[in-house]
Amino acid sequence: AQKITQTQPGMFVQEKEAVTLDCTYDTSDPSYGLFWYKQPSSGEMIFLIYQGSYDQQNATEGRYSLNFQKARKSANLVISASQLGDSAMYFCAMRERRDNYGQNFVFGPGTRLSVLP
């Protein structure tokens, strides 16, 4: 079973508009972390935002916010005021513990965002 699901292979958004990228996850670990990474065409993986499973408030980092709905196991990324430079691949990832042997990071398939001028 997929641990991280991103149902939107591609998304388009008009410059200056807000966009939501969907992510759902599956874990039985009560202590986990959720991440979003951006991969521009240059290929590097850029950390955007983090949400811990016990965090009461949704995480925010500048124009990025994470809409965390724990009961629904949802961790959507919201980008406000989109910019042309936001065009990239976006990955949702989860860190969970593994059998007392540390932890595992698993990534979703990604959503390709294109910002239109």
Add this chain to the structure above:
Amino acid sequence: DAGVIQSPRHEVTEMGQEVTLRCKPISGHNSLFWYRQTMMRGLELLIYFNNNVPIDDSGMPEDRFSAKMPNASFSTLKIQPSEPRDSAVYFCASSFRGMGKLFFGSGTQLSVL
């Protein structure tokens, strides 16, 4: 602060040759991950080290792949013999005790002809 350093950035080799990818994690980080990224399969975890010890290598495709971490500041991923289907971007990433985020290297673009 230097980030995760991978070498080489690009590697082109012929089928059957041995390939060695290198990674230097961020100083103080004790968890190291090797990922492979392809269009078809996305980001796949190959192997994970904790305190230099391989914890989970279930993602290693087959015996042609091997990884080592002889000390806290160096890891290698070796493919021997290489095949065209191994062509991919290989990322190394590190974290501190699994807390917080993964820091990625720039990746190695491997092309096996």
